[in-house]
Every structure is written in structure tokens, then in C-alpha cells.
Amino acid sequence: MHSFPFSLLGAKEAFAFVSLRPRKSLRRHAVVQCEVVAERGFRMLGKETLDLSEDGLSIRTKAIVEIGEPVFISLKLPVTGHWIDAEGEVVRASRARRVFDRYPCVAVKFTKMERTDRALLRGVLPGLPPPVPTRAPQPDYATTIRLLAMSNPAFRAA
Numbered sequence: 001m002h003s004f005p006f007s008l009l010g011a012k013e014a015f016a017f018v019s020l021r022p023r024k025s026l027r028r029h030a031v032v033q034c035e036v037v038a039e040r041g042f043r044m045l046g047k048e049t050l051d052l053s054e055d056g057l058s059i060r061t062k063a064i065v066e067i068g069e070p071v072f073i074s075l076k077l078p079v080t081g082h083w084i085d086a087e088g089e090v091v092r093a094s095r096a097r098r099v100f101d102r103y104p105c106v107a108v109k110f111t112k113m114e115r116t117d118r119a120l121l122r123g124v125l126p127g128l129p130p131p132v133p134t135r136a137p138q139p140d141y142a143t144t145i146r147l148l149a150m151s152n153p154a155f156r157a158a
Contacts, residue, residue: 027053028128032078034059036088036108039070045106049075054122056088056109065090065106073108079124084117086110 030052036045036059046059057075073086092107113121 026125026130027051028125028130030078030128033076035072035074036061036106037072038063038065039072045071050105052078052121052125052128054110054118054125056091056107058092058105058107060104061106062104063106065093067091067093070111071108073110075121077120077124078128080120082120084113084120086117087112 028051030049032049032052033047034049034057035047036057037043038045043063045063045065046061048059050058050060052075057073067090069090071088071090073088075084075086076082077084088108088110090106091109094105
């Protein structure tokens with residue numbers, strides 16, 4: 001939560017902004033061997049994950065990719081060493097232009113995976129640590145204002 005002086009809005013105490021809702025599934029720091037290949041042109045996009053979750057992964061890459069581009073994924077699971085296959089689509093591409101970006105990377109969302117492979121992936125993730133955050137969480141201004149309004153008797157009466 002981000003602290004902010006409430007006195008700017010007419011009260012003396014301080015309040016904290018509510019952070020935006022967390023991701024659907026927790027990302028885990030997992031540098032593991034993989035092969036992510038673009039469907040179009042069968043270009044190799046990456047051979048090592050940066051992080052991993054039930055819903056997808058991110059890889060370091062210098063390749064130029066488009067959001068929504070379909071990919072094929074082969075992934076060596078951490079701990080077990082078992083290989084699983086999946087299909088996915090690029091949901092984010094970072095060219096490392098922002099201060100907190102360490103290197104160019106691509107985030108891929110899994111779109112198709114066998115149930116047994118998903119179960120194997122789900123089984124190894126709890127033992128892995130989350131990645132170190134590179135930026136502060138974004139505040140959820142709407143929820144913060146709604147909570148402030150509900151806690152103020154003058155707003156409740158209106």
C-alpha cells in the first residue's frame with residue numbers, strides 16, 4: 001500500500017492506497033530450460049524461462065514478436081526434469097526501455113496444455129520462490145476512494 005497524507009483531502013489522519021488486485025496465479029522465479037517457438041516462421045524466441053506460473057511464463061528474447069502471436073512451448077519442469085508441451089500466445093513484449101526492465105522479454109499465456117502436464121506444472125510451482133518485484137504495486141484509486149467515502153459519515157448520508 002502507498003501512504004498518502006489524508007490532510008490534502010480535508011482530514012488530519014493518513015490513509016493508504018489499496019493496491020490493484022493480484023494476478024490470477026502467482027508467478028514463481030524459475031530459470032529453466034525451454035523452447036518457445038513462434039508458429040509463424042517457426043522462429044526460436046527463447047530457450048530459458050525467467051519466471052513461470054500456472055497460466056504462463058516469461059522468457060528473455062531479442063526477437064521481435066507481436067502481441068497475440070501464437071507460440072509452441074516445450075518446458076523442462078523444475079525439480080522433476082520432466083518435459084511438458086503447450087501452446088500459447090504472446091501477451092506482453094518488453095523491449096527493456098523502462099528503467100526497471102533488466103532485459104528484453106516476452107510474456108506468454110498458456111492456451112492449450114494436456115491435463116496431466118498442467119497437473120505436473122501445478123505440482124512443482126509451490127516449492128519455487130516468487131520473483132523479486134521490479135516496481136511498486138499500482139494503486140487502485142477507485143477502490144481507495146470508495147473505501148474512504150464509506151468510512152466518512154458525510155458521504156454515507158448523501
